[in-house]
Amino acid sequence: MFKVLVSDPISDFGIQQLMDAPDIQVDKNTGLSEDELVAIIGQYDALLVRSQTKVTPRIMEAGTKLRVIGRAGVGVDNIDLQAATQRGIIVINAPDGNTITTCEHAFAMMMAIARHIPQAYEKTIKGIWDRKSFLGVELRNKTLGVLGMGRIGSEVAKRAKAFGMNIIGYDPFMTDERADKLGIKLGSVDDIIRQADFITVHTPLTPETKHMIARPQFEVMKPGMRIINCARGGVIDELALVEAIDRGIVAGAAFDVFEVEPPAPDHPFLSNPNIIVTPHLGASTVEAQENVAIDVSEQVICILRDQPFKNAVNMPPVPADVLNKIQPYFELGEKLGIFVSQLSKGPVVEIIVNYSGELAEVDTQPLTRYIVKGVLQQHLGSNVNVVNSMHLAKVRDINILVQKSNVAKGFTNLITVTLRTNEDERLVAGTLLNGYGERIVQIDKYPVDVAPEGHLLLVKHNDKPGMIGSVGTLLGNNDINIATMQVGRKIVGGSAIMVLSVDRAVPKEVIEQLKTTPQINKAKEIVFQ
Numbered sequence: 001m002f003k004v005l006v007s008d009p010i011s012d013f014g015i016q017q018l019m020d021a022p023d024i025q026v027d028k029n030t031g032l033s034e035d036e037l038v039a040i041i042g043q044y045d046a047l048l049v050r051s052q053t054k055v056t057p058r059i060m061e062a063g064t065k066l067r068v069i070g071r072a073g074v075g076v077d078n079i080d081l082q083a084a085t086q087r088g089i090i091v092i093n094a095p096d097g098n099t100i101t102t103c104e105h106a107f108a109m110m111m112a113i114a115r116h117i118p119q120a121y122e123k124t125i126k127g128i129w130d131r132k133s134f135l136g137v138e139l140r141n142k143t144l145g146v147l148g149m150g151r152i153g154s155e156v157a158k159r160a161k162a163f164g165m166n167i168i169g170y171d172p173f174m175t176d177e178r179a180d181k182l183g184i185k186l187g188s189v190d191d192i193i194r195q196a197d198f199i200t201v202h203t204p205l206t207p208e209t210k211h212m213i214a215r216p217q218f219e220v221m222k223p224g225m226r227i228i229n230c231a232r233g234g235v236i237d238e239l240a241l242v243e244a245i246d247r248g249i250v251a252g253a254a255f256d257v258f259e260v261e262p263p264a265p266d267h268p269f270l271s272n273p274n275i276i277v278t279p280h281l282g283a284s285t286v287e288a289q290e291n292v293a294i295d296v297s298e299q300v301i302c303i304l305r306d307q308p309f310k311n312a313v314n315m316p317p318v319p320a321d322v323l324n325k326i327q328p329y330f331e332l333g334e335k336l337g338i339f340v341s342q343l344s345k346g347p348v349v350e351i352i353v354n355y356s357g358e359l360a361e362v363d364t365q366p367l368t369r370y371i372v373k374g375v376l377q378q379h380l381g382s383n384v385n386v387v388n389s390m391h392l393a394k395v396r397d398i399n400i401l402v403q404k405s406n407v408a409k410g411f412t413n414l415i416t417v418t419l420r421t422n423e424d425e426r427l428v429a430g431t432l433l434n435g436y437g438e439r440i441v442q443i444d445k446y447p448v449d450v451a452p453e454g455h456l457l458l459v460k461h462n463d464k465p466g467m468i469g470s471v472g473t474l475l476g477n478n479d480i481n482i483a484t485m486q487v488g489r490k491i492v493g494g495s496a497i498m499v500l501s502v503d504r505a506v507p508k509e510v511i512e513q514l515k516t517t518p519q520i521n522k523a524k525e526i527v528f529q
């Protein structure tokens with residue numbers, strides 16, 4: 001039974017499928033301190049959070065069974081991604097589920113500061129009929145600068161167009177084609193700062209975006225401009241903003257997010273009449289909360305059941321068309337890694353992967369992770385997975401060299417894995433044969449045809465008559481049944497290789513007996529668990 005801890009308020013409707021899963025137990029326990037989480041996390045396979053729970057390295061260290069952290073939302077800045085990757089914990093998010101909701105909140109905030117709605121409401125309910133203090137501005141014909149034209153920024157731009165605004169967007173990944181399609185102008189950060197009547201930020205908080213709008217930017221802004229932050233606290237320098245408002249440069253600001261959440265009671269925003277605030281409500285609608293909870297629940301179920309999943313934050317995203325091409329090779333790749341590492345002796349120095357045939361034309365990075373996992377798991381066991389395999393190789397100074405070629409020796413695709421250690425260099429190649437599944441087609445210099453399953457026995461011998469008989473007899477005498485047998489050689493009478501698949505583990509003594517049989521040079525068992 002897998003155990004999932006939900007440590008922030010997440011939609012019950014959205015996590016229904018998790019709660020209904022017969023192999024999953026869901027515990028809801030919200031508002032825990034770090035110490036409280038550390039005390040209980042050890043029993044859980046998955047943790048589901050929103051933005052309140054800070055998933056620190058300490059929590060992950062205590063989460064010895066933790067395989068996945070699911071973020072029911074977009075921003076994962078409350079999760080220490082580096083620590084998760086090092087520990088092989090998959091972090092997934094739900095990037096699409098709250099886009100419209102957050103965009104609508106940003107828009108609501110923009111309209112609220114254009115028309116002083118919260119301030120006017122406050123006076124009106126106090127019985128003060130004040131119609132002159134709240135002269136607003138129209139959005140029509142105003143210039144809106146959008147910093148960060150991702151999912152939310154683009155939706156804000158679309159809606160702003162409907163309001164008759166002129167939009168200038170900036171995003172390092174925004175192309176002219178996409179800007180044309182959205183009917184907006186692309187500009188630099190500086191263009192936006194100097195020209196915009198309204199600025200809204202929709203970037204993540206990164207070292208690059210931290211205080212992206214600070215004192216120097218406020219200095220050159222259009223006097224009377226208005227600014228909105230429904231992305232992350234810290235993208236706009238809070239103190240510089242207060243100063244800019246006091247100096248009359250900024251007429252109004254609307255913030256849903258803060259550098260520290262919740263803000264301290266004496267935070268200057270809370271007493272400034274020109275700043276309106278909400279308590280990180282961007283994603284808080286019924287629809288968004290259901291969407292994000294459904295998304296993460298689906299992915300968590302897949303991960304716990306070892307099925308393919310999407311939206312891993314600590315692994316590079318793979319487009320669906322590429323995934324369709326490489327996913328069938330994941331298991332084979334891992335087995336090639338397992339095989340070649342059992343063949344080799346000594347500390348691994350380099351893993352050379354060669355993709356040939358159609359695989360040479362696609363992004364094979366995710367597949368390489370499986371191969372590296374296979375190689376490392378021989379020594380690191382279940383501590384290695386596809387999330388941390390590249391990291392673990394790197395910290396062990398193992399070089400990973402990926403080569404590609406279009407020639408696949410008659411196969412549609414061929415994956416060749418060469419392992420260089422301090423002591424030797426071994427090679428295993430494999431492919432997927434249409435209708436026949438995974439096949440190992442080369443071991444070192446010998447062509448073979450064997451399915452990588454169960455127990456394989458590799459015997460290196462001289463190509464002489466009677467060798468198959470003597471190996472068969474020895475195994476038979478030890479009650480080891482041979483399922484299939486393959487012999488490969490380069491030249492007649494030279495050295496040859498025999499690959500037998502056997503129905504059970506071959507005891508060490510039998511391997512030793514094989515090694516001392518005349519004309520046999522080496523014997524080795526390869527196991528696929």
Ligand SMILES: NC(=O)C1=CN([C@@H]2O[C@H](COP(=O)(O)OP(=O)(O)OC[C@H]3O[C@@H](n4cnc5c(N)ncnc54)[C@H](O)[C@@H]3O)[C@@H](O)[C@H]2O)C=CC1
Nearest residue numbers: 074075102148149150151152171202203204230231282283
């Ligand atoms: N207030 C709330 O409750 C919510 C806040 N958010 C936050 O909103 C932000 C945007 O979310 P999405 O649009 O879904 O993400 P996204 O990943 O689709 O878009 C972010 C965009 O920012 C761009 N970007 C990165 N660095 C930049 C820079 N230096 N200058 C300009 N653009 C830059 C990226 O290229 C990307 O296109 C995130 O920080 C997210 O955490 C999201 C949902 C709810």
Ligand SMILES: O=C(O)C(=O)COP(=O)(O)O
Nearest residue numbers: 050051052073074075283
């Ligand atoms: O999705 C995001 O990035 C958000 O900021 C939403 O946060 P929340 O899930 O409402 O705590």
